């Protein structure tokens with residue numbers, strides 16, 4: 001093993017020979033010391049980031065799960081950029097959090113180390129690129145030593161090392177083992193961006209695709225273990241309720257049934273050591289319920305359906321209807337007493353020529369990942385092994401420790417492919433339920449599968465919220481003052497609201513934005529761009545209403561408000577409008593609407609991803625809404641894989657469409673009414689408008705902002721604003737399918 | 745328990761099984777063929793699409809007793825080595841995101857092209873009613889169009 005210190009960074013690159021090839025690790029300097037966070041380097045096993053095998057196969061170990069955004073492919077590209085390897089030989093494997101636990105820092109580099117996004121994280125990119133560069137130089141040096149020539153005469157390209165004067169060549173694999181023991185004088189410096197050949201230049205598809213298209217990719221629900229049994233579960237339909245009674249005898253004699261177990265939130269054993277889950281344990285608690293374990297899933301499900309169960313609904317039943325929720329929210333908003341989070345000037349002293357006020361509502365939404373919630377665990381007295389399609393392995397690991405009570409030294413977690421995340425598989429309530437069931441059936445691997453109905457009704461939803469705005473317009477129709485208050489349930493994160501660009505662009509002299517909370521029992525969590533996904537709608541609809549009240553074209557209005565802001569916003573607006581034919585006459589019943597937003601740095605210039613949409617809609621007199629097209633512009637600075645960015649934009653636009661047109665859960669007597677796709681509809685092929693993504697607003701600013709979440713925002717408000725232009729009706733809540741859009 | 749005999753991807757199978765077990769769970773749990781996916785269980789999403797005697801069928805709604813004597817093809821049997829034209833194009837065009845829905849989409853698309861070699865947009869819309877939560881619809885359409893072109897060429 002050799003070591004090399006990375007300049008400026010507190011990491012060492014270490015190398016080792018593995019199975020006749022080269023393996024490189026990234027080790028934090030403090031982990032090299034005898035003691036560290038969890039006792040320092042606990043053993044001498046390797047935590048490889050990069051392995052080059054004798055047959056030229058390259059394996060990049062990625063700490064980012066693959067939820068469909070290409071995060072793992074991105075990391076492999078970063079390494080390959082410097083490695084000068086044959087991209088066709090690059091494979092990815094998921095890192096194990098157990099290694100991270102045993103050797104802290106071995107994979108935790110940068111923010112949210114085991115989270116799905118942030119593959120272009122500015123903090124992490126240099127490390128992964130350095131690994132590639134280091135491997136390349138070691139290979140070159142090994143070849144130089146073999147040939148007894150100077151390293152400066154050697155060129156690496158496409159996984160081949162060439163001695164330029166003589167033309168001799170060696171494959172990477174042929175010198176990989178020797179490269180593990182060479183000693184570099186110093187770590188090579190990285191190429192300047194101008195010399196990149198892969199990043200920003202090529203558009204490789206996700207590396208996992210060949211396995212996806214032949215059915216061999218293994219998602220969590222596909223895990224198969226010898227002797228495995230299956231469990232189906234049902235948890236209290238009213239979140240926070242308790243299992244009152246059930247009658248196992250009624251089903252224990254059914255074919256294949258092995259056991260009926262209770263999921264009891266008060267029975268959690270707790271972690272035997274100080275735990276460090278990424279997001280804490282709140283929200284991951286067990287939900288009271290019952291599970292049937294059987295030889296096959298169908299047997300478990302049939303028995304569960306036949307199992308007599310009674311629930312004690314608890315306090316949640318207070319919320320008997322959506323109207324009740326809205327009424328309580330209005331009571332809070334009527335007081336205008338929320339905690340002010342953004343303030344400038346004094347909204348109370350403004351003498352406005354015109355005042356307008358409006359309230360907007362967005363409902364609870366379910367992630368509806370196509371892979372229903374599930375997990376597989378094997379529990380024994382002193383060990384736990386878990387297979388899981390988690391979005392955050394660190395969170396999943398510690399939840400598993402906490403729910404099993406097993407010492408983390410003896411907990412192993414296997415990351416599988418993830419059949420959709422969108423934030424649902426972050427907090428680990430699913431992991432906890434799996435472990436709670438499996439630890440009551442020790443010694444046998446148990447695969448727990450939520451039905452679609454259970455997945456839908458046991459969500460950790462996009463929270464519902466209401467936002468009220470009040471604006472004072474001057475004689476020219478522009479905003480003298482802007483007041484807003486959002487009343488939400490669940491996590492206090494007001495992205496897209498208290499940091500809205502309009503409050504920071506300097507165009508509105510008096511601003512006061514506040515937040516208040518309506519505590520509810522319903523589980524909420526991250527959902528593709530938390531809070532922003534709702535507030536892009538509330539803010540961009542209200543600004544549109546202000547434009548109309550001020551007698552100014554909505555595009556003009558936004559350009560004026562953002563005149564002294566990051567110019568990329570204006571570019572996005574103008575380009576989308578121009579391409580959509582803004583201002584060109586349309587027949588009655590048709591209209592165009594515009595909206596712009598930014599995730600996750602709305603209140604900062606040249607940060608995050610700015611996105612803008614113009615929707616062209618048609619509304620029949622009976623109220624049937626058709627979205628004809630979406631013209632979309634964006635600025636995320638630069639891109640490293642344009643096709644991956646476009647895929648995320650397309651997906652995000654369609655996610656935003658579905659959210660705004662279709663999605664909204666109904667609460668009756670504290671429980672979610674919808675249970676499957678018949679009542680919670682998803683857009684299909686035939687419903688998709690023409691989507692035109694225009695690239696020319698990309699600023700080229702030196703950042704690779706994350707792009708998966710931002711596009712969800714402007715779609716709903718662009719459509720709502722277009723509906724107003726088409727029929728003169730202002731839509732102030734989603735989903736639009738539930739609004740009366742008829743006109744005459 | 746009943747003995748049910750059928751073929752999957754050309755291989756004869758004989759199972760002692762609860763005859764009401766859906767074909768989906770028969771494939772996944774009894775034959776360990778997990779390429780066919782569970783999405784909704786009520787015929788709404790298409791993740792479980794297989795070919796039953798050559799026709800695209802949602803396997804979550806078919807009790808295994810109904811396929812006694814039938815020929816089933818699953819994603820694992822769509823081609824010998826993952827080189828069906830749709831599979832090749834799906835990789836080339838980077839169609840899948842999370843990929844979970846795509847075995848079902850591919851089976852539906854393969855069936856469509858067999859019946860209608862050069863489908864119009866309306867025919868694609870009418871025949872591909874699978875749900876893709878990741879929103880890969882524009883690329884699915886592109887993949888089918890390209891396949892139709894290349895097969896026609």
Ligand code: FES
Nearest residue numbers: 783784787790804
């Ligand atoms: S699982 Fe069969 S259609 Fe959804």
Ligand code: FES
Nearest residue numbers: 842843876877878
């Ligand atoms: S690719 Fe994820 S559901 Fe279709």
